[in-house]
Amino acid sequence: MLTAINLHKTYRKDAILTPVLRGLDLEVLPGEFLSIVGMSGSGKSTLLHLLGTLDRPDEGEVRFDGKRIDDLRADKRDRLRNETFGFIFQFYHLLPELTALENVLMPQMISHSVLGWLGRRRALRRRAEELMERVGLSHRLHHRPRELSGGEMQRAAIARALINRPRVLLADEPTGNLDEDTGREIVSLLHDLNRQDGLTIVMVTHNREIAAGTDRVVRLHAGRVESPIALSSPFLAET
Amino acid sequence: MYKLLLCWRYLRTRYLAMVCIVSVMLGVATLIVVNSVMGGFSTKLKDRLHGLLSDIVIEERQAGTFDDPEGKMARIRSDPFLAERVEAMTAVHETFAMLIGEGAIPNTRPVHLIGIDPKSRALIGGFQEFLQSERNRADPARAFEPDDEAYRRYWNEQMLRDQERRKEEALEAMQAVQEPDPGLPPAPPPPVPSGPAKPLPEAPSWHDRPHVPHGAIVGYALSHYRRPAVDGQPPEEVCTLQRGESIVLTTVKGTKLTPVYDRFIVTDYVKTEMSEYDSNYIFVPLEHLQRIRGMEGRVTSIQIKLKDYREAKAVVERLQQLFEPVGLDVKTWEEKQGPLLAAISIEKGILNVLLFMIIAVAGFGILAIFTMIVVEKTRDIGILKALGASNGGVMKIFLAYGLLLGVVGAALGSVLGLVFTHNINEIEKFLGKVTGQGEIFNRSIYYFDRIPTDIQPMNVLLVNLGAIVVAVLFSVLPALRAAMLHPVRALRFE
Known part of the structure; x- marks a missing residue:
């Protein structure tokens, strides 16, 4: 492959x-x-x-x-x-200004234009929330990275890597x-x-x-x- | 999408960005205030310069005067092109003269003497509305007739002067009688007329006394002065030449330039708020001025008012065709005041360039702060690229950031500048009180009651646009730097 x-x-x-x-x-x-x-x-x-x-x-x-x-x-x-491709790094590499949810959504924001984003915002958000639930972070959606533990940050990073269904x-x-x-x-x-x-x-x-x-x-x-x-x-x- | 979100978050979480906004804001506000005040001054000045000048002036090129103004005006009226565009015309005779005041305060100075026909001059504009007497403003044709009060003052003054003269004559006569025979015992003094004690005879009515001198309308600054504040007393206007007082004007006659003079009675003041006019001009009846100068029928210029000043150029061209061959010059008022108007506009342009430097300084602030932010955000830029953001996308984050700073700064600056301009008089008063300087802006120089301001929307728009363009331009370099970062190296950056 x-x-x-x-x-x-x-x-x-x-x-x-x-x-x-x-x-x-x-x-x-x-x-x-x-x-x-x-x-x-x-x-x-x-x-x-x-x-x-x-x-x-x-x-x-x-x-x-x-x-x-x-x-x-x-x-x-x-x-x-x-x-x-989805990337995960040793130092998590989340963006400090964004919440966990926004970090997870980032690849989607990159692939969508403003209009496309506004049109599909709800669906994308739901998918991000599902993913965060799957990695066990549903209670940390709106926390900033500095408020999360290392394990939580890495889970958020994994959810981010998965949001665009990579191969x-x-x-x-x-x-x-x-x-x-x-x-x-x-x-x-x-x-x-x-x-x-x-x-x-x-x-x-x-x-x-x-x-x-x-x-x-x-x-x-x-x-x-x-x-x-x-x-x-x-x-x-x-x- | 991520660009907007990040840009917004960076704006809210970076206090350094606030510094950029403040510097752009101050630059924009300063430019707006200075432009508005300078614009206010220059429109006011232009108004006042225009004040006494008509739209178009026809003058003699060399000899100074020309004859048959009526014939020339008739010719203009008979021209179909001109007749349609000319609203009013009047003939004017201008010369220099010496003013000698006969009032309580002797007043001798050179003046600009203008002979006008008040009725037709009023139609040109820039005359009637500057007169100080309400009666004359309503009916300018009678501006050279003293009103009752002025006439009474003139009459009383003449009576007093008469009595003084008679008293002096009596004294002289007495001394003349005594001198030839000093040996004789002194004769009892003849009764000296006790002047002021005796009530003055009532002034006869104006219409019964046609031998009153001709009227003169005197510039306001020639007849008044503003006493500055002394020992806590507020500044005060002092009138040195009352209505009804008589003045003597000396000028020259004919081609031989023989000195001639005549007495005039002050009937009114003209206050254009343009100090050059107000402190120099005296208006007298046209025909009388022509007579004493021995130049019956000759004038120095014909003044023309147009229905629409925007057509001035075409009208001037047509008039030049008509009158150039007979040696007359045709000019608009702007051409007559050309150098001054040009100086104002150059001054404004230079000031704008200098002030724009303030915004350039703000631009360098943006450059420095953005470079710092790019370094600080190096790892985040690497992350974004790993997640699939393009170089152009990363660049756009910072360009949009610069744009946002520029827009926010310019908007705040516009608000600040407009509020400041709107309340500039109150602010000046406040500053004067705080610093103890009194009036920062000396009204006696300009006669302005308030600082004039003129906010031009186009100008505000340009200043805003300039500030935003500068903000974006100065963020190009850091943005390029961010775009060119290698993702792997950026990710390893600690």
Whole structure:
């Protein structure tokens, strides 16, 4: 469904070149819950950004449903990010000026013009409220992010990622900033979404235990996939 | 949609934005107040400049005077194009003269003497309404006849002067008698007529006394002065030349420029509120002035009033065709006052440019504050891009933000400026009281009772538009910067 072919990405700071990805290949299957693990600096986040068209590779291709997406025009990529991909970040990245509900509605506001928004406001609002109920935030609709706990903020971020019914959810260490219990709750929420809605999820994580619970674990090392290990593989226990 | 929401939220949660609004507001308010007051002054000044001048003036180019004004006016009337557009005409004889007051306070000064026919001059406008006597305002044709009160004063003055003269003659006669024979014992003094004690004879009626001098209408500032406030006493108007007092006007006669003079009786004042006119002009009957100057039938100009001043240009052209060949100049009043009017408009233009700098300063404030906000919001911009917002969309947030600041600032500034302009006299009074300066705006210079203001909607609109355009222009740079942020780098920004 989502394919990375021979991805290269080098960051440049002044004259210092830092190669992050060096010829990475990866295939994400429809409906699978894939986790990506690896040391800091192994290129996990960069890979996620390239998959989600937030950044462009120096070399190689990203394909979605067989069509190349990394070299699309800016407006097409903006649309992909808005409609096809949902993003979740380690630091939640909610907009502090808006309430939880408004944050959840933000992707809808981006895709609708003012008139379109005014016309469909009620329906969109209802959907946002349903989503917030599903992630367990129906009692926090009108709170600002700074009034929410970390777990609540991440739930709001998940609801935001889901509002436009994306086909792929890209999660960048969603539990990295949460305590263990809360992190587990968030992951179980992701599992629910994966199982019940058939949502394809790609998650970057440092937590072995959480990775172990997913369908498949991919390990990055020095900018390449080291071991695309099946969940049942004995390798996983050793890492 | 998100642009409007974010823009609105940023406006409400950033007090720095209030600073931008206040600076735009002050700039707009200042521009409106200054423009309104300057506009008020210049329309008032224009009104007053126009005051005594007719719409169109026909003058002699070199000799100063020309003859047969009636014939020329008849010619204008017989021209179908002109007859349709000319409302009234009058002939005028202007010259310079020396005024010598004979009243209690001696008063000698150069004046501008204008001989008019009050009846036809009144039809031109800018004369009748400036007269101070109500009788004359109602019937300007009689403006050169002293009214009863003026006539009585004149008569009493003449009687007193007569008595003084007789007393002096008697004294002189007595001394002349005594001097030739100092040895003789002094003769008993003859009875000296005791002047003021004796009641003056009643003045005969005006119509029985045709030998009263001709009347003169004197500029208000020539006959009055405003005594400034002294020792807590309020300023006061003092009349130095009463109605009925006589004055002597000296001018020159004919081509040889022989000095001639005649006595006139003050019958009225003219108050145009234009100090140049009020402190220089004296009106006397046209025919009498022509007679004493030995220039019967000759005038210096023909003044013309139009039915519609907007047609002045065409009329002037037609008149020039008629009268250029005989050496006469035709001008509108604006052309006659050209340099002054041009100076006013240039002054206003320069002031506007300078004041617009205030709004430019507000613009730099917006630039600085917006740049700060963009830096502060870097991560949020990254989030928006991750959620699918386009570069253009992010840019529009900040442009709309600038527009909003500009619109709100300009609206508040307009309200402030209009309220200030509307109450400027009260504010001036208040400031005067607080600072202890008394009148900030010295009325004796301008004769204005109130500070004149003239709010031009077009001007207010332009100022508003300018402020809004500046606000948007200065937010372009920060907005571009926000649009160009790389999403990944913005997301990592801490």
